[in-house]
Amino acid sequence: MTTTDLNSIRPTPILLDCDPGHDDAIALVMAHRSKAIDLLGVTVTCGNAEPEKTVSNTLRILEFIGAQDVPVAAGCVRPLARPLVLGTADGPSGLEGSPYLPQATKTVEPMHAVDFIAKTLREQTEPLRIVATGPLCNLGLFVLKYPELLSKIKDITWMGGVFWRKSEYITPTEFNAFCDPEALKIVLDSGVPITMVGLDVTMKVLVEEPQYREFEKIDTELGRVVLDWLKFYEKLHRNSMGVGGALHDPLALALIIDPTLVKTRPAHIGVDLTGTYTFGATVADYWNERGLPPNAQVCEEVDSDRFFDLLYSLLRD
Ligand code: BDR
Numbered sequence: 001m002t003t004t005d006l007n008s009i010r011p012t013p014i015l016l017d018c019d020p021g022h023d024d025a026i027a028l029v030m031a032h033r034s035k036a037i038d039l040l041g042v043t044v045t046c047g048n049a050e051p052e053k054t055v056s057n058t059l060r061i062l063e064f065i066g067a068q069d070v071p072v073a074a075g076c077v078r079p080l081a082r083p084l085v086l087g088t089a090d091g092p093s094g095l096e097g098s099p100y101l102p103q104a105t106k107t108v109e110p111m112h113a114v115d116f117i118a119k120t121l122r123e124q125t126e127p128l129r130i131v132a133t134g135p136l137c138n139l140g141l142f143v144l145k146y147p148e149l150l151s152k153i154k155d156i157t158w159m160g161g162v163f164w165r166k167s168e169y170i171t172p173t174e175f176n177a178f179c180d181p182e183a184l185k186i187v188l189d190s191g192v193p194i195t196m197v198g199l200d201v202t203m204k205v206l207v208e209e210p211q212y213r214e215f216e217k218i219d220t221e222l223g224r225v226v227l228d229w230l231k232f233y234e235k236l237h238r239n240s241m242g243v244g245g246a247l248h249d250p251l252a253l254a255l256i257i258d259p260t261l262v263k264t265r266p267a268h269i270g271v272d273l274t275g276t277y278t279f280g281a282t283v284a285d286y287w288n289e290r291g292l293p294p295n296a297q298v299c300e301e302v303d304s305d306r307f308f309d310l311l312y313s314l315l316r317d
């Protein structure tokens with residue numbers, strides 16, 4: 001095997017910024033189990049639950065999957081300019097349905113998440129990829145505090161936003177954008193390349209009967225825990241939208257492993273900050289009517305079957 005071949009199979013180092021959250025939890029599991037990914041650290045934000053719960057959930061998930069060596073840094077305890085609005089899909093703990101997760105033996109890094117991101121970027125010789133699966137509080141604050149390090153971020157794959165469909169809120173907003181729209185604006189304006197994995201595609205990766213049957217065949221402790229997470233997680237989706245659980249965050253993570261799962265389109269995207277009912281709504285200038293350069297690749301189509309095949313294989317192998 002040549003040197004080039006060896007390089008081509010080097011796992012991609014990433015940082016994951018998240019707010020577990022059942023779907024964040026599955027993204028964490030995928031990041032740890034995929035040989036294509038080197039998970040350098042996890043930074044945690046508020047969002048699906050209060051910050052102490054999302055941090056505790058992260059530590060417990062990592063303990064359960066044997067990833068105690070992955071550093072975890074706690075971040076923002078509220079959005080940059082607004083009071084915290086909690087997500088609704090994951091129950092009071094942010095991870096209901098998993099009472100048997102072990103208590104964590106590890107603790108968080110002795111620094112704020114944004115300082116941990118800065119430290120990690122400085123240690124890298126190559127620009128680093130970041131996957132963000134929660135409100136962008138941490139990354140927004142990072143942009144403000146460390147503008148000199150932005151060139152060390154290769155790109156941000158962000159789960160959030162929506163363009164074409166009405167979301168779970170009455171306004172056309174998606175939770176991660178709605179929770180901290182100011183942070184989102186700061187990140188969008190930062191010049192860092194962004195892939196936006198919005199509800200337009202994530203609402204097409206739904207766990208329905210055929211998927212449940214496949215998850216049930218995964219006869220491991222991890223497979224059973226993920227199935228229990230999914231059963232809790234589906235409740236809100238089923239009751240309010242009449243569909244199974246949407247695997248938003250796992251899809252964003254999966255794009256590091258296989259970017260061909262989606263089709264993207266470049267666009268300048270922005271976020272509304274002032275609308276009485278529409279703050280947090282993302283807008284895309286698809287026809288470049290304002291003459292602004294694209295700041296994101298927007299996911300428009302997804303191959304849901306191939307996504308699920310990837311997820312099953314990561315849980316099984
Ligand atoms: C996003 O909001 C959270 O509830 C999920 O974890 C996901 O990141 C979907 O709108």
Ligand code: CA
Pocket residue numbers: 018019020021023024047048133134135249
């Ligand atoms: Ca999330």
